[in-house]
Amino acid sequence: MTGLRLYKCLRNMRDEAIRRPAYRVVYAHALTVAHMDGRLIADDHPAWAAIHAAIKAAREGQPGALDTIEREISRLRDRPVKPSER
Numbered sequence: 001m002t003g004l005r006l007y008k009c010l011r012n013m014r015d016e017a018i019r020r021p022a023y024r025v026v027y028a029h030a031l032t033v034a035h036m037d038g039r040l041i042a043d044d045h046p047a048w049a050a051i052h053a054a055i056k057a058a059r060e061g062q063p064g065a066l067d068t069i070e071r072e073i074s075r076l077r078d079r080p081v082k083p084s085e086r
Contacts, residue, residue, distance in 0.1 A: 006034065009030070013026065013027045047075045047076045
């Protein structure tokens with residue numbers, strides 16, 4: 001793409017598709033390509049770094065690490081939830 005991270009490109013394309021209906025075909029194509037490449041949830045999303053740091057903290061026995069993992073996974077899925085809320 002243009003040097004932007006994949007998740008930012010897809011987010012920008014989504015916003016453009018909302019504003020300009022004719023752009024929806026371009027956005028749909030980008031999502032399809034990302035999905036075919038196994039990157040529907042972009043592996044360069046900043047939540048991954050937070051998840052890996054929280055996993056390390058959980059292994060070290062730090063309280064709150066599991067809540068951080070749950071929160072960041074929710075961010076990846078665009079479904080913000082409170083920790084331990086099911």
